Amino acid sequence: MPLHKTLEQPIPPRPATVTAAGAHAAAFTESHDVVAVPLRHPWRWVLAAVLVLAFAWLATSLWNNPNVDHATIREFMFSPQIIRGAGLTILLTIISMVLSTILGIVLALMRLSDNPVLNAMAWIYVWVFRGTPLLVQIVFWGYLGLLYKQISLGIPFTDFHIFAVDTNTLIPAFVAGLIALTTNEAAYSAEIVRAGMMSVDPGQKEAAYSLGMTPLFTLIKVELPQAMRVIIPPMGNETISMLKNTALLSLIAVLEMYTVAEHISAQNLRQVELLVVVSCWYLALTSILSIPQYYLERHYGRGSRTLGPTPIGRVVSLFHRVMSTR
């Protein structure tokens, strides 16, 4: 039926078919204390039980597998070699994340600037470093000595050098790994920072400028703190994948945790056990990393939502409550 026809028709009177239900409703309104029960979810319990059983079965079958030697796992779980390797893994992760974040911010600002030269440079950087495999980049930096025997500072196209150093002396494996991880990660953080900066309302910049703030001051005090709210969750992600990507440095013999484990298993031929050991370590380290992320998100979330107590704060207040009731 066309709309105008519908509109022309008189609204029919509402049919009076609610008598039985009406009586029921009346009985309800008379009792004053009616409890509202939220929607119940019995199937969640069933699903949880199934999953717990499946997990228990998987865990026991792994644990009782005759090919896994528990003694080896226990021996190497906290061995000094593995702990030293884990230390190097953490160090690589922290340094390369800090440096790549700084480089990423610079690249993002270049991309966002209205200077076409800077813009193009940043675009090309991201294009190259995001467009080639990290594995390839690591090998490239590790074997830079094959490409350039010496690295020197001088006047281009002449023989004049201020200094010249052997490439492998200037860039040992650790530094090569650090450069590879940092330069690759910077391409990703640049895009994350750029997205964060674009999420800030343009009115914020105008308000800052109208108060006489310089572009740099506006960036530091107004734009970046607000962009952080958007930047931190994906950067937490990046930190965790960085921690795991350090394992790729075994290709250029940086003695981080995975390389150490590889060396050990090459001697005792216990590959699976050592993989279990490093997996436990990686899992523990990535779990720890989510703690600073939580607090950073809280810090930069100020003003956008009301903050509840932190988990530690909750434990402390629970402790106080328990003590006071005694």
Next chain:
Amino acid sequence: MSETLAPRRRDHERPAGIPLVRASNVRKNYGPIEVLKGITLDVHAGEVMCLLGPSGSGKSTFLRCINHLETIDGGRISFNGELIGYVQRKDRIYEMNRREVAHQRRGIGMVFQRFNLFPNMTALENITVAPMGIGKIPKQVAIAAARDLLDRVGLSAQANKHPAQLSGGQQQRVAIARALAMEPKLMLFDEPTSALDPELVGDVLDVMQRLAASGMTMIVVTHEIGFARGVADRVVFMDGGVVVESGPPREVLEKPQNPRTQAFLESVM
């Protein structure tokens, strides 16, 4: 709430010297569209000028040109005898670099339709951030001044709240206090009450009225005809990127001469 917002007395005598703001033949294009087709206006110190006009008439754009949030394509705007955003050499004006513009903007406060408070700072921090960071005012002095300003806009109890915890009217009053903290000689208002719920408009207009009474030079883009009638020294009606009519509110609002002004006033009143 104290009686006035700024310590200066209102000077009803129009000063004879050079105007505080002088715009001559200002032109502005957005691509092929000409939004300002030669605006010529003078605003004297202590004067309150209301810019009225239908949306798209260029009044907000013109306001934003005054503190160089928008570039101009022709003409000139000077503030306190100084070109804003440009340096003149021979018959051309060259745009300044952004640090120099930032320095000029300190003398001009601006209040936005959408408040644009910094959400990551408290009301007090919103007010102190520019005086401390840009004006190099010591922290204690800046905080004392900010508390004083909050008191004057009736919000001393909200000093430590974040913008998200304030109503629109409260946010706009904090925004006014924030602009005043830089001790500007001129205040620009870009539809300051358009984003507010009707019951919150009064508080903001009240603050603006007291600011006007204290002698502040103000240029106000607004749709509040009542405010224009009661507070403005001069009403300027713009349409299609030109000034159509200008004069005291009694003349422009009560006896508009131009048919476009008449049509607009009929539609809003």
